[in-house]
Amino acid sequence: xxxxxxxxxxxxxxxxxxxxxxxxxxxxxxxxxxxxxxxxxxxxxxxxxxxxxxxxxxxxxxxxxxxxxxxxxxxxxxxxxxxxxxxxxxxxxxxxxxxxxxxxxxxxxxxxxxxxxxxxxxxxxxxxxxxxxxxxxxxxxxxxxxxxxxxxxxxxxxxxxxxxxxxxxxxxxxxxxxxxxxxxxxxxxxxxxxxxxxxxxxxxxxxxxxxxxxxxxxxxxxxxxxxxxxxxxxxxxxxxxxxxxxxxxxxxxxxxxxxxxxxxxxxxxxxxxxxxxxxxxxxxxxxxxxxxxxxxxxxxxxxxxxxxxxxxxxxxxxxxxxxxxxxxxxxxxxxxxxxxxxxxxxxxxxxxxxxxxxxxxxxxxxxxxxxxxxxxxxxxxxxxxxxxxxxxxxxxxxxxxxxxxxxxxxxxxxxxx
Amino acid sequence: xxxxxxxxxxxxxxxxxxxxxxxxxxxxxxxxxxxxxxxxxxxxxxxxxxxxxxxxxxxxxxxxxxxxxxxxxxxxxxxxxxxxxxxxxxxxxxxxxxxxxxxxxxxxxxxxxxxxxxxxxxxxxxxxxxxxxxxxxxxxxxxxxxxxxxxxxxxxxxxxxxxxxxxxxxxxxxxxxxxxxxxxxxxxxxxxxxxxxxxxxxxxxxxxxxxxxxxxxxxxxxxxxxxxxxxxxxxxxxxxxxxxxxxxxxxxxxxxxxxxxxxxxxxxxxxxxxxxxxxxxxxxxxxxxxxxxxxxxxxxxxxxxxxxxxxxxxxxxxxxxxxxxxxxxxxxxxxxxxxxxxxxxxxxxxxxxxxxxxxxxxxxxxxxxxxxxxxxxxxxxxxxxxxxxxxxxxxxxxxxxxxxxxxxxxxxxxxxx
Numbered sequence: 001x002x003x004x005x006x007x008x009x010x011x012x013x014x015x016x017x018x019x020x021x022x023x024x025x026x027x028x029x030x031x032x033x034x035x036x037x038x039x040x041x042x043x044x045x046x047x048x049x050x051x052x053x054x055x056x057x058x059x060x061x062x063x064x065x066x067x068x069x070x071x072x073x074x075x076x077x078x079x080x081x082x083x084x085x086x087x088x089x090x091x092x093x094x095x096x097x098x099x100x101x102x103x104x105x106x107x108x109x110x111x112x113x114x115x116x117x118x119x120x121x122x123x124x125x126x127x128x129x130x131x132x133x134x135x136x137x138x139x140x141x142x143x144x145x146x147x148x149x150x151x152x153x154x155x156x157x158x159x160x161x162x163x164x165x166x167x168x169x170x171x172x173x174x175x176x177x178x179x180x181x182x183x184x185x186x187x188x189x190x191x192x193x194x195x196x197x198x199x200x201x202x203x204x205x206x207x208x209x210x211x212x213x214x215x216x217x218x219x220x221x222x223x224x225x226x227x228x229x230x231x232x233x234x235x236x237x238x239x240x241x242x243x244x245x246x247x248x249x250x251x252x253x254x255x256x257x258x259x260x261x262x263x264x265x266x267x268x269x270x271x272x273x274x275x276x277x278x279x280x281x282x283x284x285x286x287x288x289x290x291x292x293x294x295x296x297x298x299x300x301x302x303x304x305x306x307x308x309x310x311x312x313x314x315x316x317x318x319x320x321x322x323x324x325x326x327x328x329x330x331x332x333x334x335x336x337x338x339x340x341x342x343x344x345x346x347x348x349x350x351x352x353x354x355x356x357x358x359x360x361x362x363x364x365x366x367x368x369x370x371x372x373x374x375x376x377x378x379x380x381x382x383x384x385x386x387x388x389x390x391x392x393x394x395x396x397x398x399x400x401x402x403x404x405x406x407x408x409x410x411x412x413x414x415x416x417x
Numbered sequence: 418x419x420x421x422x423x424x425x426x427x428x429x430x431x432x433x434x435x436x437x438x439x440x441x442x443x444x445x446x447x448x449x450x451x452x453x454x455x456x457x458x459x460x461x462x463x464x465x466x467x468x469x470x471x472x473x474x475x476x477x478x479x480x481x482x483x484x485x486x487x488x489x490x491x492x493x494x495x496x497x498x499x500x501x502x503x504x505x506x507x508x509x510x511x512x513x514x515x516x517x518x519x520x521x522x523x524x525x526x527x528x529x530x531x532x533x534x535x536x537x538x539x540x541x542x543x544x545x546x547x548x549x550x551x552x553x554x555x556x557x558x559x560x561x562x563x564x565x566x567x568x569x570x571x572x573x574x575x576x577x578x579x580x581x582x583x584x585x586x587x588x589x590x591x592x593x594x595x596x597x598x599x600x601x602x603x604x605x606x607x608x609x610x611x612x613x614x615x616x617x618x619x620x621x622x623x624x625x626x627x628x629x630x631x632x633x634x635x636x637x638x639x640x641x642x643x644x645x646x647x648x649x650x651x652x653x654x655x656x657x658x659x660x661x662x663x664x665x666x667x668x669x670x671x672x673x674x675x676x677x678x679x680x681x682x683x684x685x686x687x688x689x690x691x692x693x694x695x696x697x698x699x700x701x702x703x704x705x706x707x708x709x710x711x712x713x714x715x716x717x718x719x720x721x722x723x724x725x726x727x728x729x730x731x732x733x734x735x736x737x738x739x740x741x742x743x744x745x746x747x748x749x750x751x752x753x754x755x756x757x758x759x760x761x762x763x764x765x766x767x768x769x770x771x772x773x774x775x776x777x778x779x780x781x782x783x784x785x786x787x788x789x790x791x792x793x794x795x796x797x798x799x800x801x802x803x804x805x806x807x808x809x810x811x812x813x814x815x816x817x818x819x820x821x822x823x824x825x826x827x828x829x830x831x832x833x834x
Contacts, residue, residue, distance in 0.1 A: 043527070045669070049619050050519025051648070053495040055483040057510035060652045062525055063645035066472040078470040086592035086640035087554035091509065093474035094644075102467025108479055110460070134727050134772055137504035137758050175503035202466050223503040225642075227511075228480035231468070235477045252462070310551045341554050343760050355551055 067094055068163045077144065079167025082314065083295040087341070088139070088349045090170035092225050097232045098144045098168060101202035104252055108236040113182075113220065117195070117258035120187035127236050130220055133177040137223070138242065140347045141316050142233075143288050144168035145245035145272060148395035151413055152387075154380065158402075160411035162295045162313075165399055169316070171349045172233075174240050175223030179256075180215045188258055196263045197239050200254035207248045207272075208262035209241065213286070217242050220253060243318030243347035244286040245393070247272055277388030288318035290377050291396040292325055292352070292369035303407035306360035311338075316349045317371035324370040325352040331364035331400070331415070332379070338367070346372075363403040364412060380413060484511055485580045494561065496584025499731065500712040504758070505556070505766045507587035509642050514649045515561045515585060518619035521669055525653040530599075530637065534612070534675035537604035544653050547637055550594040554640070555659065557764045558733050559650075560705050561585035562662035562689060565812035568830050569804075571797065575819075577828035579712045579730075582816055586733070588766045589650075591657050592640030596673075597632045605675055613680045614656050617671035624665045624689075625679035626658065630703070634659050637670060660735030660764035661703040662810070664689055694805030705735035707794050708813040709742055709769070709786035720824035723777035728755075733766045734788035741787040742769040748781035748817070748832070749796070755784070763789075780820040781829060797830060 059065075065085070069078035077098040080090055097103070108127050116122035147168040150160055192211055199205035209218070221240040222229055229235045234251030241249045247267060262268070262284070273283045292315035297303055315325045321344055326335040341351035352367065368377040380397045384390075402412035476482075482502070486495035494515040497507055514520070525544050533539035564585040567577055609628055616622035626635070638657040639646055646652045651668030658666045664684060679685070679701070690700045709732035714720055728746075732739045738761055743752040758768035769784065785794040797814045801807075819829035 045521035045523050045617055046619050046621050048521070050516065050521040052519060053484070053486050053493045053514050053516075054649070055486065055495065057484075057512060057514075057647045057649050060525070060645060060648050061522075063652075065644055067470070067474075069470050069472065076470045078472065085643040086552065087590040087643050089506065089590045089643045091642055091644055095474060097470050097474075099467065099470075102469060104462035104465070104467040105478075106462050108477070132726075134770060135503065135729070137768055139760070173504040173506045200462055202463050204463050225508055226502040226504050226506045227482055227508055228477060230474045231477050232471070232474050235480075309549075312552070343556070343762060345760060351554055353551060 065094055067096065068167060077168060079163045080170045081163045082167055082169065082293075083162040083298055088171045088314070088351055089225070090172060092172065092227070092230050092233070095170040095172060095224070095230065095233055096144065096168045098246060099201060099203070099232070099251070100205055103232050104201040105231065106200060106236060106252055111236050113237065113253060113256070115182060115186045115256045115258070118189040118192040118260065119258050120189070121185070123186050125182065127222065130177050130222060130237060133181050135175055136178055136219060137173055137175040138219075139171065139173050139345055140240075140242045141169060141171045141349045142240075142246050142249060143316070145247060145285075145288070145393040148291065148397070149392055151397050151399050152380070152383065152390055152395040153413055154384075156411060156413040158299070158410035158412070160299055162293055162298050165411070166291075166293045168246070169314075169349070172224045173226065174219065174221040176219040176221035176237070176240060179218040179220055179239075182220065183214060186258075191260055192258045194259045194262050196255070196257040196259060196265070197248070197250040197253060198255040198257070199250045200252040205247070205250050205267060206263065206265040207250055207267055208265060208284070209239075209248060210284075211258070213241060213244070241286070243288060243320075245272070245288055248286055272393060274387070274391045274393055275389070277386060285394055288316070289394065289396045290317035290319065290322070290369040290371040290375050291315070292367040292377055293399045294327075294365055294367050294401055297365070297403060297409045298401050299410050301409045303358060303403065303409070305407075306358050309356050309358055311354040311356050311365060313352055313367055314349045315352055315367070315369035316347075317369065317375070318347055319375065320346045320372040322350040322369055323372050325350070326368050326370070327352075327354040328366040329356055329363050332366055332398075335368070358403065360405065362405055364415060365401040365403060366398050368398050482511055484513065485584060494585060496580045497587045498580045499584055499586065499710075500579040500715055505588050505731070505768055506642070507589060509589065509644070509647050509650070512587040512589060512641070512647065512650055513561065513585045515663060516618060516620070516649070516668070517622055520649050521618040522648065523617060523653060523669055528653050530654065530670060530673070532599060532603045532673045532675070535606040535609040535677060536675050537606070538602070540603050542599065544639065547594050547639060547654060550598050552592055553595055553636060554590055554592040555636075556588065556590050556762055557657075557659045558586060558588045558766045559657075559663050559666060560733070562664060562702075562705070562810040565708065565814070565816075566809055568814050568816050569797070569800065569807055569812035570830055571801075573828060573830040575716070575827035575829070577716055579710055579715050582828070583708075583710045585663070586731070586766070589641045590643065591636065591638040593636040593638035593654070593657060596635040596637055596656075599637065600631060603675075608677055609675045611676045611679050613672070613674040613676060613682070614665070614667040614670060615672040615674070616667045617669040622664070622667050622684065623680065623682040624667055624684055625682065625701070626656075626665060627701075628675070630658060630661070658703070660705060662689070662705055665703055689810060691808045691810055692805070694803060702811055705733070706811065706813045707734035707736065707739070707786040707788040707792050708732070709784040709794055710816045711744075711782055711784050711818055714782070714820065714826045715818050716827050718826045720775060720820065720826070722824075723775050725772060725774050728771045728773050728782060730769055730784055731766045732769055732784070732786035733764075734786065734792070735764055736792065737763045737789040739767040739786055740789050742767070743785050743787070744769075744771040745783040746773055746780050749783055749815075752785070775820065777822065779822055781832060782818040782820060783815050785815050
């Protein structure tokens with residue numbers, strides 16, 4: 001959150017601007033940023049001519065949200081700073097990343113999607129072909145199935161921020177062509193029931209998808225928040241499976257093979273399958289169950305004084321609309337319905353808010369989401385009873401926060417959930 | 418849309434990356450962009466390790482949308498390239514700009530909003546104060562009242578793109594505190610009916626706003642698409658008046674003076690008032706009437722072949738929800754209802770789509786929006802009859818496009834609307 005000093009910026013661009021040397025659009029863009037930073041320390045901005053128009057807006061110098069990550073790595077992830085965001089939209093450059101062999105750089109002019117297997121007419125589609133079809137846009141979340149792992153732990157570290165728990169979650173307005181439209185073109189055979197989705201990255205990410213989902217609301221998406229999908233989210237095109245785990249929504253999609261059985265790829269046998277408490281495992285656990293997290297107050301917030309505070313957070317379900325979010329400030333003894341911010345959309349994040357009068361004592365804050373199927377977000381012990389030691393996926397237990405008497409807030413998994 | 422050559426990028430960053438010299442997050446960010454560009458020309462991205470995670474996503478090298486403008490100037494505007502966008506969301510860095518003395522650089526730590534005048538308790542609010550109140554988020558458009566001026570002309574130039582006609586229009590998810598909440602704090606006197614809204618820019622932009630709107634859905638917004646509002650859109654806080662003309666939604670808001678009459682500021686006497694055909698003028702024409710524009714096909718598109726094309730565009734109304742958009746491909750002789758993309762939200766843009774089988778002959782494309790009040794977007798002659806020579810504001814006539822037999826598309830105002 002550092003600020004550029006006035007002197008630095010004056011040296012860097014002030015002279016050029018004053019001298020009228022900045023003529024091109026690129027120069028104007030640089031000048032805009034320079035002038036804006038230069039003027040940050042002005043006591044009265046009404047006495048100073050402001051920055052000119054520019055071809056691309058900049059963030060304010062003191063507002064520089066960043067994806068959160070450890071050491072950059074190609075088989076890694078970066079997380080959305082969900083506690084820094086308002087509403088439900090995630091700016092595209094803050095959308096979480098998860099990739100298994102880095103972000104490929106695909107030439108859109110060479111891009112092709114092959115659809116073959118149990119079809120009458122195997123076809124390839126260029127990016128222009130995909131854009132020629134009738135389009136759909138929808139607001140929905142994309143979430144890594146490993147999101148929430150930090151919450152599945154009776155002794156989770158107290159110093160955990162919302163991004164560390166649920167930052168593998170982002171919401172965008174996606175645009176593309178319904179997969180059902182493309183499947184009509186190739187004419188799927190009777191008897192087909194699955195398809196293999198394969199990515200064009202160096203991991204050749206591969207997942208088996210039931211044909212039923214492909215014919216429902218699946219999409220080949222090429223747009224994200226109005227513009228072209230970003231490279232880290234699958235440019236030039238990805239599979240979008242609203243409400244399902246992120247890894248199945250294969251990015252950089254290059255091939256769909258229609259079949260009558262799942263392909264049992266590495267990513268659904270060695271990974272993305274969930275061992276259960278009874279020694280069996282559940283496979284193809286695609287849907288993201290209802291979940292919610294309070295993003296304020298949360299670690300590392302410190303409430304400076306007692307009184308009215310708005311508890312806020314996000315709720316979402318892969319099965320449809322969120323119908324209710326309940327908030328407890330006493331560790332689950334009593335619950336009150338939170339206000340849901342409109343629009344409440346199917347398979348999309350919903351912002352919830354609950355006004356709370358903090359008396360200055362210790363408090364244990366919780367939220368639980370309920371979706372249109374009646375599913376209720378479970379507590380930790382319920383999920384441990386069902387899952388046992390667990391795997392690394394699909395942890396949607398209640399995320400509690402302890403507010404201490406001095407106002408400090410800590411993650412409190414296991415303290416009473 | 419130019420691409421960076423492989424050779425250029427190899428020289429610039431390839432050696433550094435290979436040498437493992439990039440260690441910091443900033444370096445990683447630069448490296449990510451460098452690697453991504455470097456690999457654009459790879460024939461098979463599955464054979465090359467992709468770019469690492471990064472703290473801030475980048476656009477693909479070939480996808481570089483830009484705001485459109487003439488010579489940079491401080492009393493000017495830049496326009497959203499609406500024909501390059503899908504869905505309804507405008508990325509924040511592509512939100513149109515309109516300012517009268519440049520973009521001020523306001524220190525958020527010094528920021529204060531004063532509310533005074535006909536109130537019991539004059540108060541100032543810091544940015545933290547504003548954020549302490551219960552928040553609201555809403556998706557809505559902001560539009561300059563001068564948008565569409567190019568359409569109010571029987572002899573408009575044929576070579577006009579959608580951004581030149583309606584690019585002073587953008588849609589965001591705004592977050593802030595309802596103005597009614599703040600007005601409860603200061604306790605507005607009985608008899609008050611207007612307020613003066615004053616900006617902290619060098620133009621000290623000032624407008625009179627009816628108290629009724631302030632108590633309805635007006636907001637002091639500090640968030641835009643999830644993050645802090647951008648400087649060009651009013652950082653750290655602006656007045657948001659959903660559905661009303663942009664200039665009244667005073668950016669960089671610093672003062673609200675409650676009164677029992679309009680203040681008759683320069684911006685509502687010498688400007689932003691509309692002379693009519695009968696010699697009178699209408700003042701305080703705040704609401705943006707229902708409007709629509711086809712963004713594809715439009716100038717400078719060229720349809721390469723006859724056959725099925727999806728006509729698409731945006732419709733919006735400051736009075737509420739769009740209930741219907743009708744499309745004509747024969748210059749208004751026949752109309753068909755377009756498909757409205759969900760969600761259809763009040764005072765927000767709505768994406769419409771209409772599938773069209775082009776027979777290869779000349780065609781005159783039109784769209785007309787109808788909102789929940791029953792208002793129908795008028796044609797040019799109807800508006801000229803009401804407005805006469807007109808002013809510079811509130812032109813919401815039908816925007817027609819001529820498709821020629823060779824596939825070229827031109828703006829066709831006056832050709833039959």
